[in-house]
Amino acid sequence: MTDAALRLVSDAPTAEDELKAGSAEPAGGQAPPPEFGEVPKGWPDSGPAWLRDFLAMAVPAIVLPAVTFLLVLVAWSMVQASLVPELPTVQETWAKAVEVFSDPFYVYGPNDMGVAWQVMYSLARVLSGFALAVLVGLPVGFLIGTSRVFETAWMPLIQILRPVSPLAWLPIGLLLFKSVDPSAVFVIFITSIWPIILNTAVGVRAVPSDYTNVARVLNFNRSEMVRKIYIPATMPYILTGMQLSLGTAWMVIVAAEMLTGGIGIGFYIWDEWNNLSVPSIIVAIGIIGIVGIALEALMKLVQRRFDYGNA
Amino acid sequence: MDTQEHLRISKVGKIFKTSSGQYEALRDVDLSIDKGEFVSIIGHSGCGKSTLLNLVAGLEPISYGAISLDGQIIKGPGPDRAVVFQNHSLLPWLTVYENVRLAVDKVFAGTRTDGQRHDWVMANLELVNMEHAAHKRPAEISGGMKQRVGIARALSMEPKVLLMDEPFGALDALTRGHLQDSVMEIHARLGNTVIMITHDVDEAALLSDRIIMMSNGPAAGIGQISTVNVPRPRHRVELVEDPDYLSARAAVLRFLHEHRSEVAA
Numbered sequence: 001m002t003d004a005a006l007r008l009v010s011d012a013p014t015a016e017d018e019l020k021a022g023s024a025e026p027a028g029g030q031a032p033p034p035e036f037g038e039v040p041k042g043w044p045d046s047g048p049a050w051l052r053d054f055l056a057m058a059v060p061a062i063v064l065p066a067v068t069f070l071l072v073l074v075a076w077s078m079v080q081a082s083l084v085p086e087l088p089t090v091q092e093t094w095a096k097a098v099e100v101f102s103d104p105f106y107v108y109g110p111n112d113m114g115v116a117w118q119v120m121y122s123l124a125r126v127l128s129g130f131a132l133a134v135l136v137g138l139p140v141g142f143l144i145g146t147s148r149v150f151e152t153a154w155m156p157l158i159q160i161l162r163p164v165s166p167l168a169w170l171p172i173g174l175l176l177f178k179s180v181d182p183s184a185v186f187v188i189f190i191t192s193i194w195p196i197i198l199n200t201a202v203g204v205r206a207v208p209s210d211y212t213n214v215a216r217v218l219n220f221n222r223s224e225m226v227r228k229i230y231i232p233a234t235m236p237y238i239l240t241g242m243q244l245s246l247g248t249a250w251m252v253i254v255a256a257e258m259l260t261g262g263i264g265i266g267f268y269i270w271d272e273w274n275n276l277s278v279p280s281i282i283v284a285i286g287i288i289g290i291v292g293i294a295l296e297a298l299m300k301l302v303q304r305r306f307d308y309g310n311a
Numbered sequence: 312m313d314t315q316e317h318l319r320i321s322k323v324g325k326i327f328k329t330s331s332g333q334y335e336a337l338r339d340v341d342l343s344i345d346k347g348e349f350v351s352i353i354g355h356s357g358c359g360k361s362t363l364l365n366l367v368a369g370l371e372p373i374s375y376g377a378i379s380l381d382g383q384i385i386k387g388p389g390p391d392r393a394v395v396f397q398n399h400s401l402l403p404w405l406t407v408y409e410n411v412r413l414a415v416d417k418v419f420a421g422t423r424t425d426g427q428r429h430d431w432v433m434a435n436l437e438l439v440n441m442e443h444a445a446h447k448r449p450a451e452i453s454g455g456m457k458q459r460v461g462i463a464r465a466l467s468m469e470p471k472v473l474l475m476d477e478p479f480g481a482l483d484a485l486t487r488g489h490l491q492d493s494v495m496e497i498h499a500r501l502g503n504t505v506i507m508i509t510h511d512v513d514e515a516a517l518l519s520d521r522i523i524m525m526s527n528g529p530a531a532g533i534g535q536i537s538t539v540n541v542p543r544p545r546h547r548v549e550l551v552e553d554p555d556y557l558s559a560r561a562a563v564l565r566f567l568h569e570h571r572s573e574v575a576a
Contacts, residue, residue, distance in 0.1 A: 213370055213394070213396065213400065217388045217393060217394050218413070219389055219390065224417075228413065232402070232404040308403035308404050308448065308449075309450025
């Protein structure tokens, strides 16, 4: 996060400089100072208005968060200096970030790889567990949404299991698979499956009877009904479930990897703690946050594709 | 007019099972409709007019009695009785073209080629003047346009009977007028049998050959039938002084007024 913070702090003056330069330049020319609201000579017609609009939007969007980051850095430095000298300084952490990002892809052996590999191993576990959960969760969600019998039979079990921390399943995974990697994937599967099942079921139940009536007039069979009506109509709900799942899965994988060891961003943090390299941990926290944002942005992009608007 | 019984609703009743017991919505509804006839069903809210339409469409099971179309007993929904739904019911994830294409592909799957089906979709969109918006999503067009597409989708099935459930209820007066004219034009061209539910007296008198007035529920039935003896094509402006039109309109107004007190809104 320090990397991002410093970048944003250094960006802010540049943006302000542009604003100053924009308003100062025409006044410095030969022409008399322009009247209020008049477009100064020498500018393309839409130039200053466009630039001013852009800066009016960009400056607060960059300056306000930059101020927050700056305040946090200052608070961190003060806490470090006066209360917890064991905390690394901002400068130390920054140096560590530079070091980590200068060679993120190194491989010195199976237990010593660059941070990019750590992230990729974690992502691979999250995505496989997530994909399995989608494969199982969608049909189960459809069954619960369409069949009262199935709903009555399965909902109590799901309600009991849903509030359980997925990490509680880790020992069961180890017992079942006798290996840590599939166990971590299993934990992610358990994490992801509940929101997917429940959102799919809600989505199926929310399909307007108008849509199914259209299909009935056309004598759609069961398969056509599912493919052409239920799946597209439920898609926005399914994607909301998937977005929730993916976000939680990314949080859970860090904890799961701390327990399973091996390679992955979660174990990286644990390993650096054992090495007493706290700057690395802070850098890793920043990386986890940014990857989390990226995953969410990706899901939002898919969701926008399936946003049908208010018809 | 054709003497063969086209659409026959004989002694039909509908009883809903609700949590608080049974509710008798319709009792002994008996009606024959000729081929090519335009029939309106009018009545106060809750008189079961939508229920009657759903029975003809086959979307709701009949409790007793029977409905037959060209001698065939109706057992369920089918494209020979296409429905124009009250709120258009276009599928929002499909374009205007795809919404109509969905119906055409299903109904003419074995009988027409891909190219013929495409042309037929476009022909129906042209019929309702919507070919220009073929590739727009329902969310991108106005309410009146959506209803036009809903009509095109229903007509594209080449139904024997077109069922319209308050098709213009949600539209502003100007758009409604345009669509009424379009429907009259299409009816004149294609000669479909049409059953339309409405609660607009002027609309019923303008469009219909016969107006079926329904008594209030529970156990609603046909209260009165009024024939509109006005030659087609009809023009709304000329009708203002037509005595047949005025008498039909007056009959409906009187009926609705007499049955008003029963539904204290």
